[in-house]
Amino acid sequence: MIRDITLGQYYPGDSAVHRLDARTKIIATLLYIIELFVVNNFWGFLIAAAALFAVIAVSRVPLKFIFRGLTAVFLIIAFTFVLNLFMVEGRVLWHWKFLTITYEGVHRAFFMAVRLVLLIIGSSVMTLTTKPVELTDGLEKLLKPFSKIGLPSHEIALMMTIALRFIPTLMEETDKIIKAQQARGADFESGNLLQRAKSLIPILVPLFVSSFRIAQDLALAMEARCYRGGGGRTRMNEIKFRRGDAVAAVLMVLFLAVIIASRFITL
Amino acid sequence: MSIEVRDLNYIYNAGMPGETVALRDVSFDVCDGETLGIIGHTGSGKSTLLQHLNGLIKPASGEIIVNGQCITDGKTKMTEVRRKVGLVFQYPEYQLFEETVAKDVAFGPKNLGMEEEEIEEKVRNAVGLVGLDYEEIKDMSPFELSGGMKRRVAIAGVIAMGPEILILDEPTAGLDPSAHRDILAMGRRIHDEMGIILIFVSHNMADIAMLSDKVIVMSEGTIALSGTPKEVFSQRERLEVMGLALPPAREITELIKSKAPAFKSDAITIDEAAEDIKTYLEEARG
Numbered sequence: 318m319i320r321d322i323t324l325g326q327y328y329p330g331d332s333a334v335h336r337l338d339a340r341t342k343i344i345a346t347l348l349y350i351i352e353l354f355v356v357n358n359f360w361g362f363l364i365a366a367a368a369l370f371a372v373i374a375v376s377r378v379p380l381k382f383i384f385r386g387l388t389a390v391f392l393i394i395a396f397t398f399v400l401n402l403f404m405v406e407g408r409v410l411w412h413w414k415f416l417t418i419t420y421e422g423v424h425r426a427f428f429m430a431v432r433l434v435l436l437i438i439g440s441s442v443m444t445l446t447t448k449p450v451e452l453t454d455g456l457e458k459l460l461k462p463f464s465k466i467g468l469p470s471h472e473i474a475l476m477m478t479i480a481l482r483f484i485p486t487l488m489e490e491t492d493k494i495i496k497a498q499q500a501r502g503a504d505f506e507s508g509n510l511l512q513r514a515k516s517l518i519p520i521l522v523p524l525f526v527s528s529f530r531i532a533q534d535l536a537l538a539m540e541a542r543c544y545r546g547g548g549g550r551t552r553m554n555e556i557k558f559r560r561g562d563a564v565a566a567v568l569m570v571l572f573l574a575v576i577i578a579s580r581f582i583t584l
Numbered sequence: 585m586s587i588e589v590r591d592l593n594y595i596y597n598a599g600m601p602g603e604t605v606a607l608r609d610v611s612f613d614v615c616d617g618e619t620l621g622i623i624g625h626t627g628s629g630k631s632t633l634l635q636h637l638n639g640l641i642k643p644a645s646g647e648i649i650v651n652g653q654c655i656t657d658g659k660t661k662m663t664e665v666r667r668k669v670g671l672v673f674q675y676p677e678y679q680l681f682e683e684t685v686a687k688d689v690a691f692g693p694k695n696l697g698m699e700e701e702e703i704e705e706k707v708r709n710a711v712g713l714v715g716l717d718y719e720e721i722k723d724m725s726p727f728e729l730s731g732g733m734k735r736r737v738a739i740a741g742v743i744a745m746g747p748e749i750l751i752l753d754e755p756t757a758g759l760d761p762s763a764h765r766d767i768l769a770m771g772r773r774i775h776d777e778m779g780i781i782l783i784f785v786s787h788n789m790a791d792i793a794m795l796s797d798k799v800i801v802m803s804e805g806t807i808a809l810s811g812t813p814k815e816v817f818s819q820r821e822r823l824e825v826m827g828l829a830l831p832p833a834r835e836i837t838e839l840i841k842s843k844a845p846a847f848k849s850d851a852i853t854i855d856e857a858a859e860d861i862k863t864y865l866e867e868a869r870g
Contacts, residue, residue, distance in 0.1 A: 496640050497679040500671040501741060502663055502695030519691065522681035526727070 326386075328445040333561055334376035335446045339455025341562040345569055346443040352576045353432050353439070361579035362431050368572055369439055376446050386441040387434065394433050401426035449481040454556055471547025479535070487528065494523045585651055585748050585781055587637065587669075588613040592646035594632055606632040608805045610646070614749075614798065619775055619782040621796030621813070623789070625827060628802040630785050631674075634751050637783070638669040650749065667696050670747030674754045676738035677731065685711070685729075685737050686722035692745040703744075710744035711737070713777065715770050732763030736770065743774065750774065752784040756791060771795060789831040793817065793852035801826065817852050833857040840864075 334342075349365075356362055373383060387394075407421030444452065457474035464470045495505070498519045505516050594607040607629050614620045624630045635641040636648060639655055639662050647656045655665045673679070682688035686707055693703045711718040714736040721729070726737055735755070743750065755771065756764045768791060775782040786792050792799060792813060799816040801809035803826050809816050817823075817834050830838065830852075837849040837857050846868075849860035 493673065494679055496635065497673045497676065498691075499640060500638060500666060500673065501679075501692040502666050502745065503691075504663075504695065519679075519681050523679050526681075527678055 326445065327448050328378045328382055330377055330446065332376045332446070334372060334442075336559075336561060337446075337565055338556055338558050338562045339447050339451040340459055340556070341558070341565050342443050342447055343452070343455050343459060345565060346440055348569055348573065349439045350436055352573060353435055355576055355580065356432075357580050358582060359428070359431075360582045361576060362428075362435065364575060364579055365435055366431075369435060369442070373438075373442060376442065378442070378445050382445060383438055383441060387437060390433075390437055394430055397433060398426045398430045401429050450478060451556065453478040453481070454552070458556065469547075471550075475547075483531070486531065487524070490527050490531075491520065491524055494520050494527075585616050586613060586649075587651075587749055587781060587783075588649040589637075590647045590649070592633070592636060592648070593644045594629075594636065594641065595644050596632075598644065605805050607636075607643070610805075610807055612798075612800055612807065612810060614781050614783065617775075617779055617781065618797045619784070619795055621792040621799045622783065622785045622802060623787070623792060623799060623816075623828060624785075624802030629805040630802050631753060632805075633802065634671060634753055634783075634785065637749075637751060638671045639665040640671070663696060667745055668747060669749045669751065670742040670745055671751045672739050672742050672753065672755065674757060675735075676742075677734035680726040680734060680738055680741075683725060684723050685726050686718075688726050689737060689741045689744050692741050696745060706744045706746060707740075710740040713743055713770075713774055714740045715766060715773070716740070732759055732766060735759070735763075735767065739770070743778075747780065749781040749783065750778075752782070754785050754787065756786065756788060768795065789817070789829055790833070790853070793831040793833070801828065813852050814850050818850065837861075 349369075353362075353365060356365060373380070402418055402422050403416060405419055405422035405425045407419035409417055410420050410423065411418040447455075453474040456477065457470050460468060460470035460473060499505075503516060503519055505513070505520075508516065589610060589612050592607050592610040593605075596604045596606050610629075610633060612620075622630055622633070632641065636643055639660075643656055647654050649655070650665070650668055653660065655669075680688050682691065689707045689710055690703050693706050698706065707722075708718050711721070716733065716736055721733075721737075726734060729737065739752070739755070752771065756767050759767060771782060771784065772795060774780070782795075784795065796813055799809075799811065799813050800807050801816060801823070808826060809819060809822060817830055820830055820838070823830065829835070833854045833856065834852050837847070837851050837860065840847050840861070841849070844864075847860075847864045849857065849864075851857035851860050
C-alpha cells in the first residue's frame with residue numbers, strides 16, 4: 318500500500334525531458350501549476366492536458382507509473398469532487414431531502430477534479446524525470462539569490478535531499494517492524510477504529526526510536542567527514558543550462574501565451 | 585514436534601521487471617528437540633525462508649507442515665501458527681515499544697488472548713529463561729537497558745508466547761564477545777529446558793558448530809549443502825566456493841593435518857580439537 322506512493326520517485330531514463338536542467342523543470346512545473354489556475358474553461362484544460370501528455374510521451378515514462386501516483390491521492394480528489402457537487406448554489410438539477418445538485422455544482426466539481434488531476438500529474442512528471450539529488454541541487458541554485466536576505470538555501474536543499482533519501486529507508490524500517498510485531502501476534506486488520514489506531518502504537522514507537530537513531534548516525538557520519546555547511550563547497554557535477562533548456566524556455570513562453578488566449582475562447 | 589518443509593518456492597516481484605527467485609525447491613525437516621543451524625550469504629534466501637516458517641510470507645508453491653498440520657493450505661489461523669512458531673528477527677531490540685519490560689514481554693501473550701494470570705507467569709518464566717532478573721527489571725523502561733539486555737528482553741517477548749519451535753535470525757549480530765557468549769548459552773538453555781526445536785541463522789561458524797545438530801547451507805535460494813555440522817564442515821572446497829569459511833577450530837586441525845599426516849581429527853569445536861591434539865601428542869610421545 319505505502320509502496321504505491323510515487324511522490325519523489327525517480328524513473329530512470331535518458332529522454333530529452335530527463336536531460337533537461339533541473340532548474341528548467343522546476344520553473345516549468347511551477348509555471349504549469351500557476352497556468353492551471355489561470356485557465357477558466359475546459360478548452361484551456363484540454364490544451365494543458367495535451368501539452369502535459371506530449372511531455373510524458375517525450376519522457377517515455379510509462380503511463381502506468383504516472384497514474385499510480387494518482388491512486389494515492391484519489392481520496393482527496395473524490396472528496397473535493399463530492400464537496401463541490403453538493404455545496405455550490407445555482408440552478409437545481411436534482412433534489413432529494415437535504416441534498417441538492419446544481420448545474421453550477423456539476424460544472425465546478427468536474428472543473429476542480431480536472432485541475433487537481435493535472436496538478437498532480439504535472440508535478441509527478443517532474444519528480445519522475447529528475448533525480449532527487451539534481452532536484453535539490455537545482456532548488457538550491459534557484460534559491461541562492463534569496464540567501465542575500467538571509468534564506469538558508471543550502472540548508473533547505475540539504476534537508477530536502479535527506480528527507481527524500483530516507484523515504485525508502487524508513488519504509489523498509491516500517492516493513493521490518495510490522496513483520497516483527499506480526500510475529501508477536503499483533504493484528505492490524507481487525508477491530509474498530511479506536512482499536513486499529515491503538516494497534517499502530519507498537520509500530521510507531523519503534524519507528525520513532527529508529528528514526529532518531531538513524532538521524533544521529535547520519536549526523537555523526539557527516540561530522541566525521543568534516544561537513545561544515547554550504548560555505549565554500551564545490552560540486553562534483555555542476556549543473557549547466559544547455560540548448561534543450563533554451564528550447565524548453567521558448568516552449569514555456571509560447572504555452573503561457575496559448576493558455577492566456579484560451580481564457581477568451583467562447584464556444 | 586516436527587517441522588517439515590517440502591519443495592518451497594518463492595519469487596519476489598512475480599510478473600514484474602525486477603522478478604527474482606528467492607527460494608527454489610527448498611526441502612528439509614527438523615525433528616523433536618533438534619537444533620538446526622542455517623548458514624548462507626546475505627541474499628541467499630535465509631530470511632525469506634524464515635519468514636515462510638511462521639506464515640509472514642506465503643509460498644508460491646510447496647508446503648510447510650508443523651506437527652503434522654499443514655500451515656500453507658490457507659485454512660490454518662495465523663495466530664495459531666505464530667503461537668507455535670516463534671520468530672525473532674535480526675536486531676529484535678528495535679521492536680521494543682512498551683513503557684516497562686514486563687508490559688513489552690506480555691505483548692505477544694496478550695495478542696494470543698491468554699488470561700492475566702497465565703500471562704504474568706509466562707512473562708516471569710520467559711524473562712528468567714533469557715537470564716534476566718524479573719523482579720529487578722520488570723518495571724524498568726526497556727530503553728534504559730544495555731544492548732545485550734534489550735535483545736534478551738525482545739527474545740523473551742517471543743518465548744513468552746510459548747512456541748514449540750523457536751527461530752532466531754542472527755541472534756548474536758553486533759554484540760560484544762561477552763554478550764555474544766551469553767546469548768549462545770541462553771540459546772542452549774532455552775532449547776534444553778523447554779525441549780523445543782531451535783532454528784537459528786548465523787554467520788559465525790563456531791556458533792553453528794557448537795549449537796546445531798543439523799546444518800543447512802543456503803546459496804542463491806537453494807539448499808547447497810546439508811547434514812550434521814561435521815559432514816558440512818568436511819566439505820571445505822564447496823564452502824569456499826560459496827565464500828564461507830570453516831570454524832576456527834577446524835581451520836587449526838586442517839592446518840596441523842597438512843603438516844602432520846598422522847594427525848586424525850574431525851573436530852569442529854575448540855574443545856574437540858584440544859582433545860584430539862592432546863591424544864595425538866600423547867601417542868607421538870609413545
